[in-house]
Amino acid sequence: MMVRASVKVGSAKFVVICVGLLGFALVADFLWASTSSTLPTSTKPSAFVVPSNHNKKKYENATASGRFLAAAYADLDAPQLKWQKMAPAPVPRLDGAAIQIRDLLFVFAGYGTIDFVHSHVDVYNFTDNTWGGRFDMPKEMAHSHLGMVTDGRYIYVVTGQYGPQCRGPTAHNFVLDTQTRKWRDLPPLPVPRYAPATQLWRGRLHVMGGSKENRHTPGLEHWSLAVKDGKALENEWRSEIPIPRGGPHRACVVVDDRLYVLGGQEGDFMAKPGSPIFKCSRRQEVVYTDVYMLDDDMKWKTLPPMPKANSHIEFAWALVNNSIVIVGGTTEKHPITKKMVLNGEVVQFNLNTLKWSVIGKLPYRVKTTLVGFWNGWLYFTSGQRDKGPDDPSPKKVIGEMWRTKLKLNE
Structure with missing residues (x-):
């Protein structure tokens, strides 16, 4: 019983x-x-x-089962491009930075693995297609999520994450003289940021958005500092009009005296509470298609959105025939698996017509590419590629260098 x-x-x-x-x-x-x-x-x-x-x-x-996927998660239709594999970078890089000055591409920092970060610069010569001229960064300089821009000789380096995993940001800023390979300090930001949009505009170094000190919360602040010939002309940063939407991993471009901010995201990984190594912990992210512009009115204007949401593109762009060309990136997470989805397209924003076009496919989907354009060739190196043709989630950190002949109509 x-x-x-x-x-x-x-x-x-x-x-x-x-x-x-x-x-x-x-x-x-x-x-x-x-x-x-x-x-x-x-x-x-x-x-x-x-x-x-x-x-x-x-x-x-x-x-x-009746679950529909959103268009942003799918590969966009695009023509095939003929890619050539060039000499790989000396080291693989994720979340590094790159600046092109004439026929040289200066490639900075980045993760080698989640537990190891680089603290040096490698240089690629587009004329002879070789790597060389490695030199060290300052010990206090951030290793990833940097803001960076050049005036054609000096490279201004702003804030970023110091160390591996999901460690904190630094407010330290530097300037590099690319002719002498010497570094100089710049006044620190009022507060540190991760991956802010950064550009030189009208004699001032502009820093916008990014993620706040916890690495996840979007920042709206916009500061500027007067600079000339690699030197700060002021001791403190000036507050400017806030950006309409905060967050890291955006492209920021100045063309014809107009400042453009494209793509990006809200939210990012955070350090796991109590972790002695600041182990990264996943958080909700929203990737967006937004495009903004500043001009003489000093008011943000909204421009036509990107073909699909795109982030991790801060150094993934080049200017070609009055168009902004963007290589790879990340879009919204897969709605079912919740995994990050990488982009495998090259897209063009024509600044004459303000229209977007998908102009080609990459050898594979990849994020945080470092891009240059020289003598008709579009180059990209480094980043994190997909798991394969049938799996757009990220896997291997790479140092490969690829190029394709690119001709755009104005």
């Missing part, structure tokens, strides 16, 4: 547990739907069943 009673009690408990789990699932689904409906319209791609053949099998189960 006792055995039979225990069986009935156990069955009742099982039913209660099942009902509870069903109720929890319904509540979670309702909350997810409510949260997604509050996202800005520019970050909500339209519903779309993924059509690409090489992804079809992977997504068949999801679409058959």
